[in-house]
Structure formats: C-alpha cells, structure tokens
Amino acid sequence: MKQGDGASFAELYRRYSGRIYGNILKLVKEQQAAEELLQDVFAKLWEKRETICIETSFQSYLFVVSRNAVYNFMRHLAKERRLRNEAALVYLSSYQHVEEQLLERELLSAYESLVHALPPRRQDIYRLCKWEGKSYEEVGAMLGISVATINDHIVKATHFIKTQLSHICILLLLVIY
Template identity: 40%
Template sequence: MTVLEEVRQKELIRLLNLGNETAFNELYKIYIKPVYKKILFIVKEEEIAEELSQDLFIKIWQKRKEIDPEKSFKSFLYTIAHNLVYDYLRKVARDKQLLNSLMVNAVDYYLHTEEVFQARETQKILTEAIEKLPPQGKQVFTLCKLEGKSYEEVSRLMGITVATVNSHMVKSSRFVKEYLYRNLDADILMTIVVASVLLH
C-alpha cells in the first residue's frame, strides 16, 4: 500500500466510524474480492464463501465505531474473517465427510506456508513425522522445506537427479501431510490453517 493509499484508507475509516455509508462501500469494493477468494479456498463452496463474505462486512458495519484508523484495517478485517470461518468449520464438524475433505485440503496448503515450521503446536509433531521418513527422503525434505533449497541445488548436493528429488518430495510431503492430519488436534489445526490462509 502506498503512502497515499494509506492516508486515504485512514480517512475512510474515520468516516466509517461516523457511519458514512459511502466510505463503507468504498472499503467493501477494495476488500470483498480478495477476502472472498481466501474464504473460498478454505470452504470450497461458492455459496458458503459468498455468505461468509457478506457476514464479514455486516460485522464490519456493526463494529465500525471500534475500528482504529491508526491501526491496520486489513488485520481487523481478517481477524473477524478468521472467526467467521472457524465458526463455520466448527459447525460442519458434525458432517465428518465434509470436514475431512476440508481438512485434508487445508493441511496440503498448510504444508506450503511458513506457519507449519513456526507454530509451537505443530513443531513436535512435524519433527516426529520427519524423523519417520526414509533417510534419503528425510534429507531431501529437510534441505528443500526447512532450508529452502531449490530442487537443482539439492540435486547437486546429493548427487541425484532433479526427478529423484521431486519424487522424494512428493512421497515425503504426502507422508508428512497424512501424519499431521492424523496426529494434530483438529481445533488447533483448524485455527492455524484458517489463519495461514487468510493472512497470506
């Protein structure tokens, strides 16, 4: 966001605090599409994503007096979005098949974000999963995922082909994903996954 955009947004928030509908509509136009896309990524259903997105902006209007123009509006917005999506996931937990589908997709995404390596809740289980990998798969996964090396770099370091590196990563990622899914508490997983999707 440029300095000019930041100044404009602060002015919009000040007007929103006063109940200005034009300011609200402008903020809606700026944020509705990116928010909708992130919510859709998690819930996988357009109708649900649309409903949650609309609920989000209803909440924004209801809480308009609480929004601080000097603080990040985006953070405020995504905090409410996080709570709405989390509540939705809690409700669908009664539908085990749907929840399993959502969570498997979420873990797959989660493995591609930095949070998986930073969250204390997952570090122990992630370490356990990596330790259970075959020696070469463990080395490849560690070099690529934990050290951020490219497949080409790992290929040169280990004296194996890029295709072999890729094969190890596919198998290792699948194992780690399944291990996290089986061993991580569902509530913790939902909270971290929703946060990592919405805040990226």
C-alpha cells in the first residue's frame, strides 16, 4: 500500500473497515456520520500512506486514527452547536426588540386615545401641562382658571389614564405571552 497499490489498500479496507465502523458508530451514535468518518479515516490513510510508520499493530493504528477523527467531529459539532445557540440568542433578542417596539407603540397609541377620551376642558389642560410643559400658572392665566382647578384636572386626568393603562397593559401582556 505504501507504494500506491490499490489492491493492498482494498484488502486493508475489507479487513478492518467493519470493526472501525462499529467502533466509530458506538462513539457518534449516528449511522450517516459514522459512515462519513469511516471514509475520512481511510481517505487519510491513503493520503498519508507513504509517511505512515506503524510500530504496533495496524489495527491499533486505525483505531487511534478513527478515535481522533471522532474527537475532531465532536469538537466541530460542539462549535457548530455553540454558533447556532449564539445565532438563536441574537435572533431572539432582535425578536424581543421588535416585540418591545410593538408593545411600546400599542401603549403610546392607547395613551393618546385615553387623553383624547378625557372631557374636552380636562384634555386641553392635560395637554398644555403634560405635553407642552407649561406651568399650572401659565395654563391658569391662559384659560382664566385657578391653579387649584388646574391641579384638580391634572390629578383626575392622571388617575384616569394610569388606571386605564394598567388594564390595557395587563391585556397586552396576556395577548403577547
């Protein structure tokens, strides 16, 4: 075989492939993978035939080569599994990000609807104070009402919005999860 004799190689394959295959199959527990690894072992044997120096039995040499092939295969599988898990985490985090954006949009829409559902005067006062950032004094002067009245409208509007939003949040979470 060292000189490239195909018949010698075929005889070695016939003699040892069954035992090597059985050993590989015990380790990888998957028929297709075991068949591929067996072919890899004998392909490496053929490629390195001129440099092979066997001091013990040929069968022992083949078992060592096949064991190393299985270890490399297992390392490759572990690396592939790690990469798949990392990709899944990236996918899930981006999915959660999209999910969070949708939830945020739903809540903002609900918030705006709730502000719109306030009585007109309370709605105006709420928008001027909360959205435009005007002080109670400024809004009171603009609308000709007292700061105490502005405060009363803001307290009632805030209570209404918070109560309704908490119900909406619970419903959204139930739908999402």
